[in-house]
Amino acid sequence: MATTPLAQEKVWFEKPMYDKAECLHFERLAKGGPQLSSPNVSARGSLANEVAKIRQHIKQSLQCVDTIDTFSRTSGSGSEYGSRIVALEKENQEYKNIVAELKNITRQLEERVKILEERLPGIDPMRIAICPAKPPSPTPAKPTAKADDDDDVDLFGSDSEGEDEEAAKVREERLAAYAAKKSKKPALIAKSNIILDVKPWDDETDMKVMETEVRKIETEGLLWGAAKLVPLAYGIQKLQISSVVEDEKVSVDWLTEQIEAIEDYVQSVDIAAFNKI
Template sequence: MATTPLAQEKVWFEKPMYDKAECLHFERLAKVDSIATFATTSGSSPEYGSRIVVLEKENQELKNIVAELKSIVGRLDERVKILEDRPPGIDPMRIAICPAKPPSPTPPKPTAKDDDDDDVDLFGSESEGEDEEAAKVREERLAAYAAKKSKKPALIAKSNIILDVKPWDDETDMKAMETEVRKIETEGLLWGAAKLVPLAYGIHKLQISSVVEDEKVSVDWLTEQIEAIEDYVQSVDIAAFNKI
C-alpha cells in the first residue's frame, strides 16, 4: 500500500510542542511591549525601563535561589526521617562517629613446644646455681653496710631560745643579773648575746639568747634555774623558741 509523503512527516505529531514554544515567544514579546508602553505612557525615561528589566532578572534569580533552598531542605528532611526511623535506644551520632569494633582475634592454640617451655622454672635455676662463695660475698657486703651506717653520727636536735628576764624594780643591777644568769652551766647549754629592753617607768628587762640540745636541756629546767636567782629576778618569759 502506497503512503503519501505527508504521512511520513513527524511535524504533525510534534505540533503541540511547537505551538507551546510559539505561545511562549509571543508572551515574551507582549511583556517587553507592555514594559515599553508603560515607560512611554508614564513619561519615564528609557533608563527606568531598563531598570525594570534588571529588577525582573534579579527576581528570577531569587526565585531560582529559593527553589534550590527548598531542594536542600527537602534532602535534610529525608535525612532526619531516616535518623528518626532508627531503633530506640541507639544514639545516631554515636553510630555515625564510632566505628564498629573489630572482632577480637582468636588466640592461637598452644603447641607441644609451648607446653614444654611452661615447665621451665627460670628463677629456680638461678637460685639453685648460686654457690656458697657468692652467698658469703653478699653477707660480707651487708655487714660492711651495717657497720658504716652505725658509725654515722646521729643528728642532734637543737633549739634557739630567747628569754626575757624581768627585774624587781629600776634599782636592780642589770649587769649583775646577767652575770648570775650566765653562771648557769650544764652540758648542752650555750649562752648567746644579751641586751636591755626598756619596759616602763625606767625599768629594763634582760633579753638573752641561748642554744640548747633538746635531749639534754629542757625549757622548764632552764626557766626554774633563772627564777631561782631571787635577789635580781622577778620572772622569766620565753620571747622566742625556734628549732635549729
C-alpha cells in the first residue's frame, strides 16, 4: 500500500510566517513598556492568543503527520497478510478445480458402465466367468504288469559256470584297458598369468637394456610375454611385462627377487595383475 506524501515529508512550510509574527509581537512588547494604554494591552493580548492558537495548530498538525506515518507502517504489514490471504484463496480455488475434474471423470465412468450394462441385458456382470478353469482329466490307470513266472525256470540246461568265467575275463580286460587309457591322459597343470611393473632408478636408465636383463631370467615353467613402456612422471617410464608361470615350479616371490637382483637398472617390482589360467 503506497504512503501519502504528507507521511513521507515532515516539512513545516508556514514556519517563516509564524516566526515573523512571533518576532513582531515581541518587538511591540519591547517598544511599548509598562506605560502602554489599555488598547495596546488588549492588542497584545489578542496577538498572544493568536500565537497560542498557531502553536496549538502546529502541534496538532505534527501529531496528525505522526499518526499518518504510523498508519502507513501498519498498513505495510497488513499488505503482507493480504498477500497470504490471496495465496490461500488461489490454492483453495485450485483444489476446487481438481475436485470438479474428478467428479467429471467419475460421472463419465458411470455413464460408460451404464451403457455396457444396457448392451448386456439379462446377464449379471458379476457372474460372468472371465477364464473358467477346465476340470481335471482323469489319469488313465496303468496296466499292471503280469508276473512272469517262467523267468526263473531254466528250460535249457546251459552251462552257467563257463559263462561266469568268460564274463569275469572280459571284465578284467576292460578294466585293464581303462586303466591304461587313464594313465596316458596328461594331468592338468595349474598356470598363472602375471603382469609385472618394473620401475627404474631415473629417466637416464636404458629401458631396452633393462628389458633384456629381465628376459635373461629363465627357468623351467617360466615363459615371458609382451612388454611395453608406461609413463610415470617427470619423463620417467616403467617397464610393464607379462609372464606365464607354472604354479608348482615357479613362485611369484622368487620371480620378483630375481628381477630386483638387477640393481643397476631396477629400483622396485610391483604386481600389476595376477590371473589364473
